[in-house]
Amino acid sequence: MAAFVGLCQVTLTVPGSTSLKDKxxxxxxxxxxxxQRYALAVAEVGSQDAWQRADIAFACVSAEPSRCEAILAECVRWLETRSDIELVHVETEIL
Structure with missing residues (x-):
């Protein structure tokens, strides 16, 4: 049985942030x-020292590539609903 890994990296801004602590x-x-909600592996992968910018990546594993795509798309939609951030760039890949 094959396993598929869905990867998503997003760049976002935190416009209301005035310090690293806020971000x-x-x-x-x-x-x-x-x-918690999606059972993903998640990490901040860049822009750690920037106050208003962040790069995060998250990954999921499934037996079906379409399931990986659906999970990642749902996560991006959820991020788009947040009023405290703005998505700048989204990149997804299924391996």
Whole structure:
């Protein structure tokens, strides 16, 4: 049986952030929610020292590539509903 890995990397801004502490608070909320609700592996992968910018990546595993695509798309839609961030770039890949 084959396994597929869905990867998504997003670049986002946190316009209301005035410090790294503000940004980390927002990111912690996002990371915790993605992990709990969607059972994903999630990490901040770039822009760690920027106050208003963040790069996060998340991944899922499934026996069907369409399931990976659906999970990642649902996560991106959820991110788009958040009023405290703005998505700048989204890149997905199924391996």
């Amino acid at each position: 980390r608070r927002v990111l912690r909320s996002i990371v915790d929610r993605l992990r």
